[in-house]
Amino acid sequence: MVKSDNIDNIIDHKLFTQEDIHNMCVRLGKQLTEDYAGKKPIVVGALKGAIYFLTDLTREMDVAHQLDFLDVSSYGDGFESSGKVEIITDLSADVKDRDVLIVEDIVDTGLTLQYMKDLIKKRGAKSVKCCALLNKDARRENDVVVDYYGSDVGNEFVVGYGLDFLNMYRNLPYIGVLKPEIIQKYVNK
């Protein structure tokens, strides 16, 4: 567990405690256990933000599944989507005729999720759904469906439990809102 003052100092306020996050994983895991009963899905972690959530969520799922990872990047300057999505690391599994569950940290504009869903559908998957920890609905730019999610979140930039700012602060055990001055410090550089 991270206790470093350095990391806590960048947080304006906490949004979700470790207990909140655990409760979300238990609830979602139960739902996915019901919905994927009798199937053998491929669970695709969206790198890198989803890895913390993925490991907790899948341990709450009583469903035989296979794991894979996909890294697509849409972020231009660290906290605003560039709108252009590209594959950084591709899946290793063949998804043809398979049920695929994408695990995401947060769905914001929805561009990344739309790209991943389209890509996996195009490769012939039987079904493609997404389970995200957080849903930033207010910023959505398309009608992509977030099939399962832990909680809604407002239009604030959050870090911790996998969520990053410039690839930092993922290892905070809780989720918090970044102090505006931290963002300003980097944006003005």
Ligand code: IMP
């Ligand atoms: P979208 O394509 O705009 O939906 O962006 C999705 C990706 O942006 C997520 O997988 C996150 O990596 C990142 N992202 C969006 N909002 C936040 C945030 O508040 N904190 C950290 N990362 C975020």
Ligand code: MG
């Ligand atoms: Mg990110």
